[in-house]
Amino acid sequence: MHRVVAALMAVASCTSIAQAQTAAPPPSSSPPYTLERALVAAGASSPSLEVANAGVRAAGAARTVAGLRPNPQVQVQVENVGGSGAYRGTQSAESTAGLALPIELGGKRSARIAVADSRSVRARLEAAIALSDLRERVTQTYIAAASGERRVEIARQLAGFADAGFRAASTRVAAGAASPIEQQRADVQRVNANVALERATREAAVARENLVRLVGEPVAGPLDAGWFDRVGVYGPALPRSADGTLILAAAEADVATANAQVRLARAQRIPDVTLTAGARRLSATNDMAAIFGVSIPFPLFNNGRAAVSQAEAERQGVDARRRVTILDTEQAIASAQAELANAAAAARSAGGPALAAATEAARIARIGYAQGKFSQLDLLDAERTLADTKAAAVDALVAYHDAEARLARLTAPAPDLGGATP
Known part of the structure; x- marks a missing residue:
């Protein structure tokens, strides 16, 4: 049986490539709801950004308080x-x-201002971190919704194939060309396909509802299938350091705050x-x-000597955490780069000639079974291969976009805060 399916795949691979080159997606009645639109909508209504902006305003007020005599x-x-x-x-x-x-003696006021300035920078970085986190979350939610729509399409196609297989089996049984067990087997296949379609539909609805909650506006029309199918070309991953990233900038801002706290503790001794x-x-x-x-x-x-010792110990701890952050971030970047490259290769393989060949092999198997040239087991094996290939293609695209979103979050550049501090 597996040799028959392998032969079908070999025959189908020649014709499927040409069909894949000329195939066009079905027209849509409304424009797709793109990821960029979701990001803009989420940025305008996200409570997490409101929290971060409130922190920036509070840090600015704290800086004013620190400068008062x-x-x-x-x-x-x-x-x-x-x-x-x-x-x-x-x-x-x-x-x-x-x-x-x-x-006040000993430079207490200037030390307080230095602490407030460093905290103000940290608050602005927190706002940038909140925005970057929101982009990653929206992207991952969009991926889940887009993949849910794709899985519904696949489940609907497979349910249609199962219905056609049941009708073909019923015709063969009625003509006395097949055993009634084939009709029962096809009926089980049809029931399972319909159950899978219902499950995929419910999961897609939940994923879309989650996207609606996150962006704060109705999501009308289909999602951007072109974006979901798009896979970039990646060569060997170059080592990436954590320099200039938002994560490292936040850790360095914590070190600057700790240094200012030490200066303030020393000034308060006078x-x-x-x-x-x-x-x-x-x-x-x-x-x-x-x-x-x-x-x-x-x-x-x-x-005040104990307070200085406490501030110096806290500074050492913060600096150690900064070094840990560098190691963890560079390791996470390397892992995300490898996952992105692997997922891109898997997506191109599963969604390219392999998927087209599996589709054509299943089509040939259905025609051959209806004409009595292939057994039902050959048909079921070909359709199972098609279902597995389609699922693998969707999973590979999900893994690719998820790795891309995580890599973008890890390598998000720190904003220029040169003129941010009063």
Whole structure:
């Protein structure tokens, strides 16, 4: 039986290539809903981008807060009141009104600004990461929906083939040219094909609903089958480093924030000075006198050394995570490149001459079975080969586009934030 199918495949491969070159997709009543349109729609309504943009605004406000100086204090003090004797009531009261102005020393303000600036850069990178993640998610959801539509088409074709096989078997049995078991076998094949069609239809509907939820608008018309069938040409994969990628930029921004935190911790070890100036009124003589003062904290218990040690340890950890990120990213890029090349080769093989030959072999087997030249087992084997080849072609296209989306996410370039920080 397998030799018969192999012979059919050999004969069909010659005629199927010519047919594949002249075949044209059926006309569509409405333009396809493209991936680019889905990306634009998702970017306009995605809550994840709103979260990232809110983080950018919050970081900008935090930078403004970091640049503010300490507020002065208004001080009012009344002495020598509510006592006894000469100090009964307010006749001997001494009133003092003054202004206290904290003076930051050690570069605390500039250190705070540096921390806020690095966090602002990190927030902007988070917004770019959110956009890149959204593009990957939309692409993968679009792939699932497009492959679902393709699987429905394949299942519908196979169900039609099964119906035709059942009719051919019924005709042969009625003519006494075949055993009734062939009709029963064809009926089982038809039932299974219809069940597979229903399952593929439900899965495709769910995939399309997921795409609708993600893009935030109705998805009308078919998806872009041309994009789904398109496979790029890839040669040997060149080694790619993580330099310039969005992932590495985020890790380096974390290191910059940690360095700024160390600088701030060191600046906070230097005590601030509070200057006081005011006027005192002496009730006994109704005279006025100026007062001046200065206060300096005495770092007896907390001199800030532990905070500096903590910040330095955290910086070492962040820098180590940056090196781990480089290794993981470069490894993931290499794996994605290999998967992309393998999937492209598999898609070109399964969706090219192999699929055309399997289609032609199944067609010849159906004609031969109806004319009594091939057995039913030969027909079933040819149709099973066709179904497996079609499924492999769809799986290869899904793997190709998924690897392409993951590689695009891994190698997404970092945005230019040269003028982003105030």
